[in-house]
Amino acid sequence: MTPAEPTIDVVIPVHTTERPLDRAVRSCFDGMPNGMVRVTVVCHNISRDQISPTVGAASNGTIRFEEFHDQRNSPAGPRNYGLSLATAPFVAVLDSDDYFETGALQAWHNALNEQNADAVAAPLLTDRQVRIRTPRVRPGRTHNLDPVRDGLAYATAPLGLIRRETLKSEGIAYTEGLRSGEDLDPGLRLWYSGAKIEYPAGAPSYVICSDASDRVTSDVLPLAEEFRAVLGLDDAWLGGLRPAARTAIAVKLVRVHLLGALRRRGSNWEWTPSDLAVLEQFIGKVSSISGKYLRPFSVADRGLILAAGRATADGVIREALEADQRAPYVSKVLAPAPWANLRRESTLRHLIRTKLYSCLLYTSRCV
Helix, strand or coil: CCCCCCCEEEEEEECCCCCCHHHHHHHHHCCCCCCCEEEEEEEECCCHHHHHHHCCCCCCCEEEEEEECCCCCCCHHHHHHHHHCCCCCEEEECCCCCEECCCHHHHHHHHHHHHCCCEEECCEEECCCCEECCCCCCCCCCCCCCCCCCCHHHCCCCCEEEEHHHHHHHCCCCCCCCCCCCCHHHHHHHHCCCCCEECCCCCCCEEECCCCCCCHHHCCCCHHHHCHHHHCCCHHHHHCCCHHHHHHHHHHHHHHHHHHHHHHHCCCCCCCHHHHHHHHHHHHHHHHHCCCCCCCCCHHHHHHHHHHCCCCCCCHHHHHHHHHHHCCHHHHHCCCCHHHHHCCCCHHHHHHHHHHHHHHHCCCCEC
16 A cells, blocks of 8 residues: 555545534544545535535545536435445445544554454434434444344444445445435345454444434434335345344334434324325334334333324324323333333343443443
């Protein structure tokens, strides 16, 4: 490798001059050796002449501005385009409103090299310095993560540092055309590929910021749009996974995507026929992934899940959400069968793991 070639290519898509792009770019070079990092800013449906003045000069690396025009309101296209331009052995994707803590890329690169790993799952932090509990690894576990036992399904987006060859060999790409959830499929494909995954919990973090007013992940989208990523998951690929992996994925999809969507909207939401129909489609999808997905859930969770399976029946969803709001705490925690609470994916163990184990793993404040 010649000195002019970077070790790490970082892709930053941006679609407006209002994003704090200079902060994101500078974070890629902070604490890094000269020439180790190259940043590709992908100007999405906007000209480089508008974007480049918002970024200062790079002091110890290379910045290039590339235009990508697809007239879509989806970050997948520019991410894939930026990755297609990468030539460095390692790649990372950074949203334009986020940033890396000083030295993050160096620490992640060291972890990859020391363990001869394929990818680093980045430790995540909010801009308020609150630790985000994904992935939900076993206490003290940092090397060679197991996708099921270390809860990698919950680390939806493939944030971190990845060998470019791993992306190519596994055919991993963001799902184009989606406003939200475009990172679900590539994240699952990476974590469940058999790749060697590291998690340097004490290393500098990827910082997720909330100061972008147009961040789509904060929007309440129509359910048909919100669930497109889940409904579009490749059945053939999922069918090739071992049963425990399929169940872990199905449980995560229900816990985070379905139950999250229902409770975020609540009983007073104006549920449309389209919303109700897509709830039933969601249940059909996860049932095809694993017929065992329902077993670990609490009594309260099960009430909502079963209602979603017959959502088009008159008043079912509204009544289920009202019952969920009234449910006692024990119903929200415990499964109906005592032995089901011992399952790895049970609501009880999920709560214990997130409330206790993550606090033991991190020295910073936990959410």
